[in-house]
Amino acid sequence: MDENTAIVRARDFLKRHGVTDIPIDVMTLAAAEGFQVLHKDLPDGESGSTVERRGQRYIWINANEPTQRQRFTVLHEIAHHVLKLPSVHGQAPSADDAQLLSSRRRPVEEVACDAFASECLVPYSVLKPCIDDRAFTVTAVQDLSVRFDASQHCVASQWIKASEDALAFVVANDRRIQVAFPSRTAKEAGLRIANGRMLPTGSAADQLVRASATDGPSSELDASEWSLADAAAHYMAYEEATNYVPKQRTYSFVTFEAVGNAPRVAVHAARDDDDDLLAPLTGELSWKPKR
Amino acid sequence: MELSGFLAAMREREELSLRGLKERAADLDHAYIYRLEKGDRTSPSVDVRQKLAQALRLSEREAQVLELLAEQSVDDALYRLMLTDLRTPWEDMRDAARLSFRGERPTTEEAWMKRIQMIQDL
Numbered sequence: 001m002d003e004n005t006a007i008v009r010a011r012d013f014l015k016r017h018g019v020t021d022i023p024i025d026v027m028t029l030a031a032a033e034g035f036q037v038l039h040k041d042l043p044d045g046e047s048g049s050t051v052e053r054r055g056q057r058y059i060w061i062n063a064n065e066p067t068q069r070q071r072f073t074v075l076h077e078i079a080h081h082v083l084k085l086p087s088v089h090g091q092a093p094s095a096d097d098a099q100l101l102s103s104r105r106r107p108v109e110e111v112a113c114d115a116f117a118s119e120c121l122v123p124y125s126v127l128k129p130c131i132d133d134r135a136f137t138v139t140a141v142q143d144l145s146v147r148f149d150a151s152q153h154c155v156a157s158q159w160i161k162a163s164e165d166a167l168a169f170v171v172a173n174d175r176r177i178q179v180a181f182p183s184r185t186a187k188e189a190g191l192r193i194a195n196g197r198m199l200p201t202g203s204a205a206d207q208l209v210r211a212s213a214t215d216g217p218s219s220e221l222d223a224s225e226w227s228l229a230d231a232a233a234h235y236m237a238y239e240e241a242t243n244y245v246p247k248q249r250t251y252s253f254v255t256f257e258a259v260g261n262a263p264r265v266a267v268h269a270a271r272d273d274d275d276d277l278l279a280p281l282t283g284e285l286s287w288k289p290k291r
Numbered sequence: 292m293e294l295s296g297f298l299a300a301m302r303e304r305e306e307l308s309l310r311g312l313k314e315r316a317a318d319l320d321h322a323y324i325y326r327l328e329k330g331d332r333t334s335p336s337v338d339v340r341q342k343l344a345q346a347l348r349l350s351e352r353e354a355q356v357l358e359l360l361a362e363q364s365v366d367d368a369l370y371r372l373m374l375t376d377l378r379t380p381w382e383d384m385r386d387a388a389r390l391s392f393r394g395e396r397p398t399t400e401e402a403w404m405k406r407i408q409m410i411q412d413l
Contacts, residue, residue: 040409043402045395053386053413060409062394073393080391087391110393 006083006112010119013082022126023149026074029120030059033078039063039070048073050080050087057081068151075117083116085109121150122158131159136167136253138215138240152242152251157181166235166256168193168226174248175199175209190231191223191256200225205250208243215242223256234259292370294360295330301347302328316346334361355381359388366396369403376404383407 017032019025030037035050035057042048042062047069049060059077061070080087087109127144134140136159144155156169160181167183170193180193199206203226204219223235235256243250302312309328313321319342326332335343340361344354356373359365365373365388373384387407390396397403 043395046392047394049390049392049396051386051390051410051413053410056413058413076393077391 001083001085001108001112003112003115006079006115007119007124009083010079010116011123011125013116014120014123022123022147024071024075024121024123026071026078026120030074030078033057033081035059035074035078035081037061037074048077050077066151068145068149068154071149072117072121072151072154075120076113079113079116080109083112085112118150118154118158122148122155124158124162127155127158128162131163136163136165136255138242138253141251141253156251156253166191166258168252168254168256170199170205170226170250170252170254172199172205172250172252175206175250186256189235189256190229191227191235192229193227193254199250199252203241203252204239205241205243205252208241208250209248212245213243214245226254292360292367293330293364294333294335294357295328297357297360297370298324298343298347299328301349301353305347307347312346316342318342319346352377352381355385359385363388366398366403368398368400372400372403372407379407383410386410 014024017029019029027037037059038061040060040063042060042064044064047062047065051058051060059074061073063070065073079085122144127148130144130147131140136156141152141156141159144150144159145152148155153171160167160169160183163183164185165183166186166189168186168191169181171178171180175198177193177195177197177199179195182191182193186192199209200221202219203221204217207219208214208216218238218240221237221239223232223237226232226237236259238255238257239252241250241252302309305312307315309321309325312324313319316324319339323332323339324343327335340357343349344357347353349357352374356365356370369384369388372379373388376384384407387403387410390406397406
């Protein structure tokens with residue numbers, strides 16, 4: 001199952017349960033699907049698990065993790081059930097495999113369940129009006145994170161999917177880029193950011209790590225500092241960032257702005273595995289978000 | 292542990308060649324057994340599983356493990372527990388094997404025993 005199918009199924013799922021308010025009530029959804037959610041003291045790194053015992057389904061959630069992550073985990077586990085995508089049993093991945101799985105090469109079942117959970121927590125139809133004409137900044141992401149009760153990572157990823165601007169959300173660990181999510185417009189403009197590279201020197205995220213600071217000044221660099229693609233020569237990259245100091249993990253919120261005569265974007269010119277995005281929606285709310 | 296590895300290990304324990312196993316399970320094609328051991332074939336029928344259990348002289352617990360492995364693979368540490376800890380009811384072991392995880396998962400016998408305890412507490 002691809003991500004788009006999972007997203008469509010998530011929208012159907014919310015509709016079927018008559019979900020009309022944000023933040024989404026994940027516990028009610030779990031109960032409606034026949035799950036009993038139990039918060040447990042699980043080991044570090046284990047977000048949760050699902051077990052069926054004598055006909056009753058249980059979701060164990062790691063009570064030590066942030067509540068927003070717990071909410072995501074509940075929906076991820078529900079997704080396995082709703083999408084009928086069983087987890088892979090057996091041996092845990094080796095250290096090398098885990099390295100691979102930490103990037104985009106995760107099992108397709110897990111990627112689909114994450115997409116389902118993200119769409120449930122931050123539904124497109126509610127998010128889209130919130131981001132139209134709004135800059136992709138730390139403050140904006142933090143604000144939406146509170147409103148949706150979803151992690152900044154989840155909000156930023158959904159923002160990237162919904163936006164029509166040239167944006168990128170970049171996650172780096174200890175200044176090395178772990179994964180970069182370009183928006184559709186950024187991809188179509190050829191503005192790709194390679195995983196595994198070091199953050200640009202002088203970028204906001206780079207400065208935060210060097211100063212062991214949580215937040216700080218923004219940066220404005222030539223886009224070519226971020227992307228080696230030829231197209232980057234025609235753009236500037238405005239960036240704001242946050243840093244989770246204990247792990248030196250940074251989130252960069254990057255906006256690309258054309259400088260001078262940037263080549264016209266060739267719509268649908270370049271395709272890759274991430275390009276099968278959903279058909280544009282009307283953006284009309286099917287319900288009123290809770291204020 | 293996969294079904295293929297389990298069958299190979301049990302046949303080795305019995306010091307049987309493929310042909311020797313075929314002699315104990317007359318209806319089974321030794322080429323089919325070979326493919327099961329290589330993992331080229333999975334999910335043998337109930338009839339085949341019963342014949343294999345008989346031919347390999349599996350204990351009750353080992354036969355239960357065979358049934359489970361015909362459905363899914365099992366973490367090695369949990370597999371060892373299944374075969375050595377006969378005091379823990381099979382139902383608890385089976386439910387533990389069917390756990391699905393987000394993030395890390397148990398990889399030691401001690402960690403699995405904690406998880407089985409949690410299942411028993413439900």
